[in-house]
Amino acid sequence: xxxxxxxxxxxxxxxxxxxxxxxxxxxxxxxxxxxxxxxxxxxxxxxxxxxxxxxxxxxxxxxxxxxxxxxxxxxxxxxxxxxxxxxxxxxxxxxxxxxxxxxxxxxxxxxxxxxxxxxxxxxxxxxxxxxxxxxxxxxxxxxxxxxxxxxxxxxxxxxxxxxxxxxxxxxxxxxxxxxxxxxxxxxxxxxxxxxxxxxxxxxxxxxxxxxxxxxxxxxxxxxxxxxxxxxxxxxxxxxxxxxxxxxxxxxxxx
Amino acid sequence: xxxxxxxxxxxxxxxxxxxxxxxxxxxxxxxxxxxxxxxxxxxxxxxxxxxxxxxxxxxxxxxxxxxxxxxxxxxxxxxxxxxxxxxxxxxxxxxxxxxxxxxxxxxxxxxxxxxxxxxxxxxxxxxxxxxxxxxxxxxxxxxxxxxxxxxxxxxxxxxxxxxxxxxxxxxxxxxxxxxxxxxxxxxxxxxxxxxxxxxxxxxxxxxxxxxxxxxxxxxxxxxxxxxxxxxxxxxxxxxxxxxxxxxxxxxxxxxxxxxxxxxxxxxxxxxxxxxxxxxxxxxxxxxxxxxxxxxxxxxxxxxxxxxxxxxxxxxxxxxxxxxxxxxxxxxxxxxxxxxxxxxxxxxxxxxxxxxxxxxxxxxxxxxxxxxxxxxxxxxxxxxxxxxxxxxxxxxxxxxxxxxxxxxxxxxxxxxxxxxxxxxxxxxxxxxxxxxxxxxxxxxxxxxxxxxxxxxxxxxxxxxxxxxxxxxxxxxxxxxxxxxxxxxxxxxxxxxxxxxxxxxxxxxxxxxxxxxxxxxxxxxxxxxxxxxxxxxxxxxxxxxxxxxxxxxxxxxxxxxxxxxxxxxxxxxxxxxxxxxxxxxxxxxxxxxxxxxxxxxxxxxxxxxxxxxxxxxxxxxxxxxxxxxxxxxxxxxxxxxxxxxxxxxxxxxxxxxxxx
Numbered sequence: 001x002x003x004x005x006x007x008x009x010x011x012x013x014x015x016x017x018x019x020x021x022x023x024x025x026x027x028x029x030x031x032x033x034x035x036x037x038x039x040x041x042x043x044x045x046x047x048x049x050x051x052x053x054x055x056x057x058x059x060x061x062x063x064x065x066x067x068x069x070x071x072x073x074x075x076x077x078x079x080x081x082x083x084x085x086x087x088x089x090x091x092x093x094x095x096x097x098x099x100x101x102x103x104x105x106x107x108x109x110x111x112x113x114x115x116x117x118x119x120x121x122x123x124x125x126x127x128x129x130x131x132x133x134x135x136x137x138x139x140x141x142x143x144x145x146x147x148x149x150x151x152x153x154x155x156x157x158x159x160x161x162x163x164x165x166x167x168x169x170x171x172x173x174x175x176x177x178x179x180x181x182x183x184x185x186x187x188x189x190x191x192x193x194x195x196x197x198x199x200x201x202x203x204x205x206x207x208x209x210x211x212x213x214x215x216x217x218x219x220x221x222x223x224x225x226x227x228x229x230x231x232x233x234x235x236x237x238x239x240x241x242x243x244x245x246x247x248x249x250x251x252x253x254x
Numbered sequence: 255x256x257x258x259x260x261x262x263x264x265x266x267x268x269x270x271x272x273x274x275x276x277x278x279x280x281x282x283x284x285x286x287x288x289x290x291x292x293x294x295x296x297x298x299x300x301x302x303x304x305x306x307x308x309x310x311x312x313x314x315x316x317x318x319x320x321x322x323x324x325x326x327x328x329x330x331x332x333x334x335x336x337x338x339x340x341x342x343x344x345x346x347x348x349x350x351x352x353x354x355x356x357x358x359x360x361x362x363x364x365x366x367x368x369x370x371x372x373x374x375x376x377x378x379x380x381x382x383x384x385x386x387x388x389x390x391x392x393x394x395x396x397x398x399x400x401x402x403x404x405x406x407x408x409x410x411x412x413x414x415x416x417x418x419x420x421x422x423x424x425x426x427x428x429x430x431x432x433x434x435x436x437x438x439x440x441x442x443x444x445x446x447x448x449x450x451x452x453x454x455x456x457x458x459x460x461x462x463x464x465x466x467x468x469x470x471x472x473x474x475x476x477x478x479x480x481x482x483x484x485x486x487x488x489x490x491x492x493x494x495x496x497x498x499x500x501x502x503x504x505x506x507x508x509x510x511x512x513x514x515x516x517x518x519x520x521x522x523x524x525x526x527x528x529x530x531x532x533x534x535x536x537x538x539x540x541x542x543x544x545x546x547x548x549x550x551x552x553x554x555x556x557x558x559x560x561x562x563x564x565x566x567x568x569x570x571x572x573x574x575x576x577x578x579x580x581x582x583x584x585x586x587x588x589x590x591x592x593x594x595x596x597x598x599x600x601x602x603x604x605x606x607x608x609x610x611x612x613x614x615x616x617x618x619x620x621x622x623x624x625x626x627x628x629x630x631x632x633x634x635x636x637x638x639x640x641x642x643x644x645x646x647x648x649x650x651x652x653x654x655x656x657x658x659x660x661x662x663x664x665x666x667x668x669x670x671x672x673x674x675x676x677x678x679x680x681x682x683x684x685x686x687x688x689x690x691x692x693x694x695x696x697x698x699x700x701x702x703x704x705x706x707x708x709x710x711x712x713x714x715x716x717x718x719x720x721x722x723x724x725x726x727x728x729x730x731x732x733x734x735x736x737x738x739x740x741x742x743x744x745x746x747x748x749x750x751x752x753x754x755x756x757x758x759x760x761x762x763x764x765x766x767x768x769x770x771x772x773x774x775x776x777x778x779x780x781x782x783x784x785x786x787x788x789x790x791x792x793x794x795x796x797x798x799x800x801x802x803x804x805x806x807x808x809x810x811x812x813x814x815x816x817x818x819x820x821x822x823x824x825x826x827x828x829x830x831x832x833x834x835x836x837x838x839x840x841x842x843x844x845x846x847x848x849x850x851x852x853x854x855x856x857x858x859x860x861x862x863x864x865x866x867x868x869x870x871x872x873x874x875x876x877x878x879x880x881x882x883x884x885x886x887x888x889x890x891x892x893x894x895x896x897x898x899x900x901x902x903x904x905x906x907x908x909x910x911x912x
Binding site for chain 1: 303318319375377378381382385386388389390392393394412421424425428429490492661776817828
């Protein structure tokens, strides 16, 4: 692969903490290699800032291989930047050209308050899972793993929704800051498996309720979430969640 | 002195006997007992969830924003279990044997046997939780092969097995949080363990958002904080993976065992430049279908697809005909290094070898698919197209990841790969009950040393993490806590908590007051360079002695010249990292000292002075068939304790994969 170096202008959101107002600051970075990842470009910028005795830019990141779901930059108006099915950490600089200006912001949603700079609080997602994103089974079951065959089609479908990394790009992309794609991914995974059957109604009701509690908006089927999901989770899971929720509401005794 | 507390009796009865006679805590008393779990990866989350289910009052701590981020999530290939679903001759004994042999006869027999025994339960548990493992068309679970093994016992979920298992354990944990049995603290880093009257009774943490120090009491403290591979700076670990919690425990009396056993994984994407912040693994499962080769000619300039078959050196198949491309990791890594050092490496840096799927894509998958579709005499293009579909299903996300990072399409051209630091077999010394040498302080998963000897086999880390958390600690911790039921929670105003917090704040203040000229990152990079060059894939006495001196000097420089911007009482990732790098610089010295002391080659520890004429590791069972457990007096001053390793159920032999 041909590689090249570039100079870039970055407009980055800086915010000292949750309470204070934020603002954009402009930085110039030089000699960025097209082989760097987007976060490595930020490493270079932060090293420069440390040397200039300035405070580096805070951003969330950990595995840097697209699976932990921690990285969360809103790049040129799109969560995780221009590449499809890609997290920020897997975005590489060959996506950009010499001389470009890149704008970087945090996820913006009422339910994801900014902690500092590009770091936001996504604990609302944990609380949605706590509301029912599990199968109530204690450690020590003795049923053999092969006792219940599961059709490969359903197992594969369950896997493709279980692949959600909980990054929150779906919320950041949605004009209503809806968390439907995230919530539906877990509900779908468990609804597709026989093990999830006993709790399916309660799960759908409780998780949707918690989602609303956290201040996420409603879904208007725009599909912005699907377009930016790094794990390519589709609107089909939202449709499945709606069915689950509807049938649960009908049979619910409350 | 080092009592591993291995139960008496036959190897296959030890764990059953232990469970049958271990002390129990009744449900009412469990409610009164508090357990701290630090780290929420596979081992920590499974332990916390299970202890919560049992009725203990549990607190969990992780430095990430959610337990679901722990680096277990990145494990790709699979998890081993002795289910024998393939009817290919697997058994508990074989998994036990393969693991001990794979570890080059440097692990503890009783622990490994227990691991093999509970392995099957793990799969049952995960399926019950809704983990979507790969299945065959009949609806039953599928398996694949991993290195150092001749059966198919690895369960998987595409190249995202760690993610699926972690999310299973995470969901079990969140359920306990919802039920009020577990209190979860995120963005909290453990910075000290509190010891009262010789027993671990709590921890000091720093809230990474506010910068505040906090004190927490527990009747017992469980560490599940992962490995220390980031001491090398570049590794496949996450950026935040660190040794700090384990190191604080070590400095408070927990012995550190076999630090020199580090695993260099053979198939990672090579370094592309100085900017590199981490390395990315390409799962070992790819060696099921990928063949590793280099050109037979030095300084080859042709593109890989233009090099004819007879001019390729499939060096693993040549050197190890019976295991071929599926030799264990340490063997495959050294063989890659040998070829590159000899001048046969490929790519711009010449520090890479090819991992090529074309052969199996065409011959294995392409032909099978063609015959399924009744296509007679298919041409090569058709075979490639058909084979690609199958390969995509097996490893799709890995191929995509490779393409994003390198810009090359691995379906068309072979991957370029090179070994990289991946896992650390060494860790806190623990006895059979997973208790460290500090009473009431436990270590689970990668942060202990016990099961993998000098080299871990692929797909065994997930197995060990979940075995420790779901099936071992819930029994063994009760044996300790049964004697603690009358101990009332100790107020965190106790002088020991006071002193521990003072120690932490003193250290943080000292770091912030240096106001030097060099970034934390620059010190970490320099440490990593010393470690990789002098204590990496091949080590020798002279290099290790130099490394120790260089690390000491670097540490001195760090404490005089590091620059940490920002304030203490705010979100300050530079400060978080400074503390971790400071600990790595102490561990680095011990790692080199252990490597220097172990005058033999075994598993991931390869001393150039100790090799056979064919370049294979030369073990010295006479002098080194023991665990090296180090006690810290002061940094730079360690005392060595030895735990003899006894093999009663396996005949030790030279490890051969030929």
